[in-house]
Amino acid sequence: MERRTFLASLAAASAAGSLPLRAEAPPAGGRITLLHTNDTHSRIEPFGPGNGAISGLGGVARRATLVKQLRAQLGPVLLLDAGDTFQGTPYFNRYKGRLDYQLMRMVGYDAGTLGNHDFDNGVGLLLEAMVAMETLQHANPAFPFVNCNFDFKGAPELGKRVHPYIVREFPGVRVGLTGVGVAFAGLVDPKNHAGITWKDPYESLKPVIKRLREVEKVDLVVVLSHLGHNNQGGSAPCDLLLPGQVAGIDAIIGGHSHTFLDAPVRLPQANGETLVFQVGFGGVNLGRMDFAVAKGTVRAASGAAMPVQG
Amino acid sequence: MRPRSAPFLLATLLAVLPLGAQATVKAQVIPVGPLIAEDPAIQKVIAPLAEEIKASFGQPLVNAPQGLFRGRRGEENLLGYWVADVMRLAAQGAVDAPVRFAITNSGGLRSNLRAGQLKVGDIFELMPFENELVVVELTGAEVIQVVREGLLRRGGEPSSGVLVKVEGTAEKAVLTVTWDDGKPIDPAAMVRVATSDYLYAGGDSIPTLKKGRKAVTTGITLRQMLLDECAALAKARKDLLPPPAGRFTVPVPILEAIRDKKLSTL
Numbered sequence: 142m143e144r145r146t147f148l149a150s151l152a153a154a155s156a157a158g159s160l161p162l163r164a165e166a167p168p169a170g171g172r173i174t175l176l177h178t179n180d181t182h183s184r185i186e187p188f189g190p191g192n193g194a195i196s197g198l199g200g201v202a203r204r205a206t207l208v209k210q211l212r213a214q215l216g217p218v219l220l221l222d223a224g225d226t227f228q229g230t231p232y233f234n235r236y237k238g239r240l241d242y243q244l245m246r247m248v249g250y251d252a253g254t255l256g257n258h259d260f261d262n263g264v265g266l267l268l269e270a271m272v273a274m275e276t277l278q279h280a281n282p283a284f285p286f287v288n289c290n291f292d293f294k295g296a297p298e299l300g301k302r303v304h305p306y307i308v309r310e311f312p313g314v315r316v317g318l319t320g321v322g323v324a325f326a327g328l329v330d331p332k333n334h335a336g337i338t339w340k341d342p343y344e345s346l347k348p349v350i351k352r353l354r355e356v357e358k359v360d361l362v363v364v365l366s367h368l369g370h371n372n373q374g375g376s377a378p379c380d381l382l383l384p385g386q387v388a389g390i391d392a393i394i395g396g397h398s399h400t401f402l403d404a405p406v407r408l409p410q411a412n413g414e415t416l417v418f419q420v421g422f423g424g425v426n427l428g429r430m431d432f433a434v435a436k437g438t439v440r441a442a443s444g445a446a447m448p449v450q451g
Numbered sequence: 452m453r454p455r456s457a458p459f460l461l462a463t464l465l466a467v468l469p470l471g472a473q474a475t476v477k478a479q480v481i482p483v484g485p486l487i488a489e490d491p492a493i494q495k496v497i498a499p500l501a502e503e504i505k506a507s508f509g510q511p512l513v514n515a516p517q518g519l520f521r522g523r524r525g526e527e528n529l530l531g532y533w534v535a536d537v538m539r540l541a542a543q544g545a546v547d548a549p550v551r552f553a554i555t556n557s558g559g560l561r562s563n564l565r566a567g568q569l570k571v572g573d574i575f576e577l578m579p580f581e582n583e584l585v586v587v588e589l590t591g592a593e594v595i596q597v598v599r600e601g602l603l604r605r606g607g608e609p610s611s612g613v614l615v616k617v618e619g620t621a622e623k624a625v626l627t628v629t630w631d632d633g634k635p636i637d638p639a640a641m642v643r644v645a646t647s648d649y650l651y652a653g654g655d656s657i658p659t660l661k662k663g664r665k666a667v668t669t670g671i672t673l674r675q676m677l678l679d680e681c682a683a684l685a686k687a688r689k690d691l692l693p694p695p696a697g698r699f700t701v702p703v704p705i706l707e708a709i710r711d712k713k714l715s716t717l
Contacts, residue, residue: 201497205493206487207487240500248490327653
């Protein structure tokens with residue numbers, strides 16, 4: 142090979158980044174970026190004045206721009222939400238969550254989970270909002286919901302739309318997504334979660350993570366959690382305790398406690414670490430976590446909260 | 452590719468060079484731009500809905516020259532007092548009988564009412580939930596226990612019809628609850644109590660409310676009840692003013708002990 146040709150091919154290879162060296166071999170690894178929100182609470186428009194430090198921040202239309210820009214820059218991206226999409230502004234009272242889910246589809250969400258407030262108008266209207274999102278005429282596909290600790294036996298129509306886990310495949314990275322929700326007791330009126338039973342999130346996650354790792358052979362396990370970041374020494378399950386209870390989680394995208402974090406909390410594990418993140422509420426910030434994966438193991442990870450500022 | 456108006460300075464873009472045995476992280480700085488533009492397609496959907504919302508929720512309700520506020524820690528929740536007062540009055544109207552006590556949850560009051568002309572949307576932001584007003588019967592002893600549970604959980608949930616005083620220290624706190632005219636509460640007396648279906652169903656951990664007898668579901672949402680009260684005040688050419696303070700007297704060290712979960716009995 143002539144030196145000039147060799148240099149040119151070297152340049153092409155490094156420009157291609159994650160492309161495999163031999164086209165026929167499966168890539169040995171890859172990169173994935175998780176973008177995420179939590180507790181958006183029907184904040185369709187940015188926060189108005191008089192809201193202190195978050196005045197003027199957020200808004201679905203700006204979030205859409207930011208997501209579009211990042212997708213264009215980054216390639217493999219999953220846009221995820223950790224629940225409590227509903228309740229908080231007159232938009233929810235008027236459109237009962239249909240608008241929230243439809244806008245999420247337009248923005249390009251890949252999956253969401255359920256928070257306690259998503260049950261505020263009962264199972265029937267939650268289902269209606271999901272159906273309105275699914276039947277919307279839009280180029281983006283409808284997005285699924287994930288949760289593994291609600292038993293939907295008495296609410297089969299809702300259960301059909303909430304999966305214990307899903308798998309998404311990108312060049313060199315298989316991503317397993319699951320979700321957990323906070324206990325209904327004291328938070329959701331029993332008539333509003335009729336037919337759905339809450340189960341312990343730790344015990345519910347264990348077989349799901351095992352299956353994702355051993356059967357689905359995913360490289361990255363992501364949990365959308367509406368448990369809350371920190372139970373302040375109480376007995377309730379929470380995100381900070383989750384990695385110590387359930388092995389094999391790479392990322393926890395948290396919600397419920399409206400915790401503003403600038404960067405993920407990194408909790409060391411027997412095999413690597415778990416990144417635990419949450420970005421406040423109301424769509425004020427968009428969370429971002431990047432993972433480099435090779436041979437089924439996370440080789441590098443980082444993350445940051447990005448203000449949605451107009 | 453760098454978009455011209457990249458909106459933020461971001462941390463690290465991961466680049467894996469080469470993929471395989473050793474992965475390295477390369478930081479790449481994205482230029483800071485101050486603004487994120489609104490996505491035109493999304494904005495096109497939102498704009499007409501925002502107009503509609505603004506039209507219906509922008510309707511003026513009543514003047515609140517001082518505003519009504521939940522209060523910071525150590526301050527009384529005058530907004531909550533107002534809501535509880537309106538609940539008690541609305542419940543009396545609904546069951547056509549005296550209602551001695553009302554309690555709501557501060558966590559259910561989702562925003563303050565800022566001073567000035569209130570609009571319909573302000574009441575929706577304060578009370579977005581579809582919770583209904585419920586009337587139950589409790590004994591006097593149970594009313595005191597409900598107050599105690601609210602204190603232990605959140606430093607006192609907004610109530611109407613009682614005066615609540617905590618004295619002593621965090622190690623030895625003493626609770627006194629009387630009717631709002633200062634008269635003692637007969638523990639055996641059966642009284643009517645107004646609350647929300649959410650609290651009656653066990654929400655926010657005031658378990659004694661679940662003991663409520665002869666529950667009447669009024670079918671009135673708390674929000675509609677507040678909207679009606681504001682409209683009635685405006686019609687009578689009155690301002691909406693906060694109820695006077697002095698219902699809950701709790702020393703700050705005890706409030707701090709409650710916050711830090713160091714006060715288990717009261």
